[in-house]
Amino acid sequence: MRKDLIAGNWKMNTNHLEAIQMVQKLSYRLDPSDYDRVDVVVCPPFTSLRSVQTVIETDHLGIKLGAQNVDWHEKGAFTGEIAPAMLAKLRVSYVIVGHSERRQLFGETDQIVNKKAKAVVAAGMTPIVCVGETEDQRDAGEEEQVVRSQVRASLAAIDPETVASLVVAYEPIWAIGTGRTASADDAGAMCAFVRDEVRTFAGGAADDVRVLYGGSVNPGNIAGFMAKRDVDGALVGGASLDPDTFASIVRYWV
Ligand code: 13P
Numbered sequence: 001m002r003k004d005l006i007a008g009n010w011k012m013n014t015n016h017l018e019a020i021q022m023v024q025k026l027s028y029r030l031d032p033s034d035y036d037r038v039d040v041v042v043c044p045p046f047t048s049l050r051s052v053q054t055v056i057e058t059d060h061l062g063i064k065l066g067a068q069n070v071d072w073h074e075k076g077a078f079t080g081e082i083a084p085a086m087l088a089k090l091r092v093s094y095v096i097v098g099h100s101e102r103r104q105l106f107g108e109t110d111q112i113v114n115k116k117a118k119a120v121v122a123a124g125m126t127p128i129v130c131v132g133e134t135e136d137q138r139d140a141g142e143e144e145q146v147v148r149s150q151v152r153a154s155l156a157a158i159d160p161e162t163v164a165s166l167v168v169a170y171e172p173i174w175a176i177g178t179g180r181t182a183s184a185d186d187a188g189a190m191c192a193f194v195r196d197e198v199r200t201f202a203g204g205a206a207d208d209v210r211v212l213y214g215g216s217v218n219p220g221n222i223a224g225f226m227a228k229r230d231v232d233g234a235l236v237g238g239a240s241l242d243p244d245t246f247a248s249i250v251r252y253w254v
Helices: 016-029 046-058 084-089 100-106 109-121 133-141 143-154 184-207 221-224 243-250
Strands: 006-009 038-043 062-069 094-097 128-130 167-172 210-214 233-236
Touching: 006 210, 006 243, 016 038, 016 046, 016 184, 016 243, 038 094, 046 062, 084 109, 094 109, 100 143, 109 128, 109 143, 128 143, 133 143, 143 184, 167 184, 184 221, 221 233, 233 243
Parallel strands: 006 038, 006 233, 038 062, 062 094, 094 128, 128 167, 167 210, 210 233
Antiparallel strands: none
């Protein structure tokens, strides 16, 4: 059985003091039993990771820590980059890799995403590998072709046992930060497509890999996505910045 996972990607928002308050507020709004049902993850900016880690550990919160990016080298002369081992030491559990903003604004290719995913696994953390088509690609009917090649290349040469433990987030770029979501049917179909694609190279691992939907998820639409068999959770941007709103998304069944 795949456990649901709902992750908040805070992107480039919040300083460390705000981050502390946000994670505390979020924890007040969640019930301890919620964590049995859903893996709840927050992904603050690098500068807030240590502060949020301290709150989580001091208060024994069930919230898990995620990072938004990582470099794939072990260490060395890579000014401005952060190594996987540095995140692991902060007890980061999940690392977003290949977010469309990184692909589009910072030139990350599938090959780089693949190196990062492998480096995250090697450091004992779980990558959340993002894929998704642009609006032009969707209009041209190319969404499956685009997502297929992203999934294959981003997860290339990762053994099936490892693939089984990974998370893939399907985030259509036209739905990110636009208020315009994929329909639950479309999201469900694309997440099923991702899983089927994983099956072609990783066999039964496809039944264990968790596939998330991302793009303008809010408290009003989350239940529709979660009702789809192949949607195992959500990667939430804007709506994760308000603890009340994010808590309502996490508790989508209430
Ligand atoms: P929004 O929820 O703001 O559309 O962002 C989605 C996203 O990019 C999460 O990684």
